[in-house]
Amino acid sequence: MxxxxxxxxxxxxxxxxxxxxxxxxxxxxxxxxxxxxxxxxxxxxxRALDYRPDPLGVSLRQQRTGIIGIVTDEIASSPFAGKLISGVNSAAADRGYLSIISDIGQTAFAGPGTVREEHAIRQLIRRRVDALILATNGLRTLRVPKPLLTLPAAMANCRDAEGLLAAFIADEREGAQRATEHLTALGHRRILFIGGGDDEDAIPARLAGYHAAMTTAGLEPLPRVAAGWEINDGFTAAQVVLTGTERPTAVFAANDRVATGVLLAAGGLGLLVPQDLSILGFDDQPHLAEATVPGLSTMGLPHFEMGRQAAEHVLNLLDGQESKTNGAMIHCHLTLRDSTGPAPAGFSY
Structure with a gap:
């Protein structure tokens, strides 16, 4: 044979x-x-013969390698935003391309310099990638490294301060507004926003959505409790606010890790979720939001779509299609589980 x-x-x-x-x-x-x-x-x-053209021969004829380069801070090495890479891979595979990733660490794109970032991009260019995608673990506004402008390129979950590249990001403001509207529709009037730092773009967008929904409902937004992004941050903040004289009936957490900390604090204080306190997260983080008891209701980030649309954009540029977009604000999805419910009866504030 x-x-x-x-x-x-x-x-x-x-x-x-x-x-x-x-x-x-x-x-x-x-x-x-x-x-x-x-x-x-x-x-x-x-298909019947499982025939595939020789990739080297195709590359020589088309003067392309069939590879998209992805430069990230920590997406590939963290459990959070992996679906963004999956979205790039899906769009690339549909068009006969492969993607390769340069994951350069948590502190990438965090300071004024771009030495490491430019080095990673230049290394991918030397390896003859056809296009580049810059992606970050959390929403950020960046100064684009100059080598990124030498090939068809796009940004995913981050944006260019100068508007030089198409950026595909989540509509976090609209998502936060719908999340808060979910709580007001359940009868909650004292809804507290907990968590987040001041080092990323996500918090201003999510706070703006929270304020918009509260104002539309005729409610007074409560002052945000800044508490960081981790489980212990939510736990520590919740131990204070849930023992006050006017505790909230619902907490809108900056992300699912903070929401998990609030959930743990509520349990330690003898509060039932959602009977005494509703808790809503943000991100729909895999292996966390669905794994808590009760499961977290949360506004999910469209990581897969951000990656897919960024990849389709650069592939269209490679195919000579004129770009008519500077990117897209992509719709977030609300996932309802068991951590949110009607406001407790008899609350006087």
Whole structure:
């Protein structure tokens, strides 16, 4: 039994066409040269034979490597935003591309210098990637490293302060507004926003959405309790605010880790969730939001869509399609679990 790889000639014989017709279909130049029926037969024959064009030969003919480079701070090495990479990979695979990642650490893009970032980008360019995507673990406004402007490029979950590149980010303000509206619709009047630092763009956007929903409902927004981003931050803050004389009936946490800390503090204080206190998170963090008891209601970030749309943008640029977008604000999704419920009856404030 032969173990040799199928060739374009094998596909041509099976489909009843010429070898050149197979090459045109596989190289994307069949339009106007090969009939639709013949193209269909060729693709069916290629699938049946598990035929794939030699990537080196394709690269030489097209002067491309078929690779998209992704430069991130810590997405690949953290459990948080991995779906963004999945979105890039999905769009790339649909167009016959592969993606490779340079994950350069938590402190990347954090300061005024871009030495490490530029080094990573230059290394990918030297390896002949066709396009580049810059992605961050949390929403940020960045100064774009100059080497990024030498190839088709886009940004995902971050944006360019000068507007030089298309940016694909979550509409966090609108998401926070809908999250707060969910709580007001349940009858909550004292809704407290807890958590977050001042080093990223997410907090101003989420606070703006919270304030908009409270104002629309005719309610007084409560002063934000700044507490950081981690479980222990939410736990420490909640131990104070949940023992005050006018405790909230609902907490809107800056992210799911803070929400988990609030949940733990509420349990330690003998409060039932959601009967005594509703808790709503943000992010829909995998392996956390659905794993708490009760599961966290949360406004999820569209990581997959950010990655997919950024990849489609650079691939369209590579195909010579004129860009008509500076990016997109992508809709967040509300996932309801068991940590939110009606406001407790009889609350006088």
């Amino acid at each position: 032969s173990t040799s790889r199928p060739t374009a000639r094998d596909v041509a014989q099976r489909a009843g066409v010429s070898r050149s017709a197979v090459s045109m279909v596989m190289n994307g130049t069949a339009a106007g040269n090969v009939s639709a029926a013949a193209q269909k037969r060729i693709r069916e024959a290629a």
